[in-house]
Amino acid sequence: MAKILVIDDNIDICQLLERFLTKKGYDVETTISGKNGLDMVKKTFFDLIFCDFKLRDMEGRDVLMKVREISPGTQVAIITGYADVKIAVEVIKNGAFDYVTKPLIPDEIINLIERALAASKASKSNTETFSKANNLKKDSNQKTTKPDNKFLKGSGAESKKLYKEVALVAPTSLSVVIYGESGAGKENIARTIHDQSERAGKPFIAVDCGALTKELAGSELWGHEKGAFTGALSDKPGQFELADGGTIFLDEIANLSYETQVGLLRLVQERKLRRIGGTKDKSIDVRILVASNEDLRKAVSEGKFREDLYFRFNEFSITVPPLRHRTADIEAFAYHFLELSNAELNKKVFGFDEQVMDVFKEYPWPGNLREMLNVIRRATLLSDGGKMSVSALPPELVYSKKFNFSDSDSDSSDTKTHKMSLNLKDAAAEAEAEVLKKVLEEVKYNRTQAAKQLGIDRKTLFNKMKQYDL
Secondary structure: OOEEEEEOOOHHHHHHHHHHHHHOOOEEEEEOOHHHHHHHHHHOOOOEEEEEOEOOOOEHHHHHHHHHHHOOOOEEEEEEOOOOHHHHHHHHHOOOOEEEEOOOOHHHHHHHHHHHHHHHHHHHHHHHHHHHHHHHHHHHOOOOOOOOOOOOOOOOHHHHHHHHHHHHHOOOOOOEEEEOOOOOOHHHHHHHHHHOOOOOOOOEEEEEHHHOOHHHHHHHHHEEOOOOOOOOOOOEEOHHHHOOOOEEEEEOHHHOOHHHHHHHHHHHHHOEEOOEOOOOOEEOOOEEEEEEOOOHHHHHHOOOOOHHHHHHHOOOEEEOOOHHHOHHHHHHHHHHHHHHHHHHHOOOEEEEOHHHHHHHHHOOOOOHHHHHHHHHHHHHHHOOOEEEOHHHOOHHHHOHHHHOOOOOOOOOHHHHHHHOOOOHHHHHHHHHHHHHHHHHHHOOOOHHHHHHHHOOOHHHHHHHHHHOOO
16 A cells, blocks of 8 residues: 655645545545654655645755655655746756646546656666666676676576686686687687786787688788888788787687688797788787687588697687577676666666566577677667567567577578578568557557557558558
């Protein structure tokens, strides 16, 4: 039962509200003194306070400010006999939930109470959500040696196993091959190894080998001297030279051309490099970490990767599990990405509806953490505040089973292709129709509410209802 306090120096108003609200099922107390009202607030928690703007012993704005200090969770509505816009603006700026003018209208009072109680409930839920998110983040990062607001470790069994291996190899000077699907977080693992090594604080250079063309790879990795080739207008240090003393991370190493692999083998063996067009070798001290989303042993057997280079790199290997195998961490990752998205987009989405979290845990996440970040960023942008609802998620996520996404560990690409709908356009339309139907049923076919929830205008909604015979 909600508890309400009425502070008004007009005893008739107090009695009127007490009788009326008691009949409506509320627990009501009254007082004609602002100071006495504050004493009552110190002793008892009230969900809502109605306070007159002009009291005999103090002003309503002063009561409001004191209540905010004593009981931040209590909503305050100001009663005034003056239908003055300036007063309304002032009290709301000072933190009042709303204001009402005399004579009091019963329906307006009940409406205000319902809104105030709903706001209090949402505020409490938001506080619990942020507390939960912070606890999840704290648990996941409790052993991180160098905290990073953009990075979350996870605390599930798979994550613990992963970071146990990281902690084992990080203090050594061993080269490491990091395996994992695209978007699984291989670079974050490489950074963690660097941060937990003796080279922490020294350069960490990440290179996407998949973006290096055969012609530019040498210049990018070893550097070049001025005039070495057309367009070389000045000396340029390579990525290995920039990483000297620290760590270099070569992502998608299997994409390097055979010629570049030959040059890389010499550098790894001798720990010396020579810029393109240069005449002198330079000694370098750099730890090498490499990553691949395919088995390098297979690439060696197929003749795409040099065997001697593979053995140089494979002093230790780590496999980053895909997100679908880290279900215990999905909730923590979701709240972490929500925090990042709120900060980036200047939004205030405070959590997830239960349905959203169910979708996240059932979806196989073929794009892993990168895909989850993009999904949550988009959904945050589409949400108006409060908790994120399932309507903010893309249809292919909500109805992923209709698209037959499957675990890449157990399905070949041919099987996946066979399972996917042969007509993707029809599959997307079917998913869209189901989302529309679900939202319409939730709002009892109120088109205005449905359009708002779906983020489209009423005309577009009407056309789609007609298109899908809804």
